[in-house]
């Protein structure tokens with residue numbers, strides 16, 4: 001998808017992918033999504049989403065704005081990698097909820113745009129009905 005000229009990913013996470021999220025939390029800069037500018041309040045939760053299985057995120061690294069690469073398979077970036085997004089430009093790593101790994105050049109988690117569900121299968125991005 002594209003929103004305001006920016007790429008947006010919509011990722012359906014499997015139950016197995018969701019089970020892997022807690023394992024990476026000790027390695028993350030902001031596991032609880034405390035930086036409020038990076039997501040609406042309704043996405044400030046463990047999955048950073050409205051529906052746990054559906055991640056909606058701006059696909060731009062919060063370092064210099066490159067598009068990270070999707071590496072969902074465990075071990076695909078490095079031993080112990082639980083799956084997530086890797087930005088090859090300067091090595092920022094994000095988990096499958098777009099949460100940045102500590103020590104990455106990227107300072108914050110990926111941005112979750114305002115959005116809402118119009119139906120079970122349709123998401124409106126850019127308008128969450130909150131004005």
Ligand code: FES
Pocket residue numbers: 061062063064065066087088089090091092105106
């Ligand atoms: S732009 Fe992603 S690590 Fe630099």
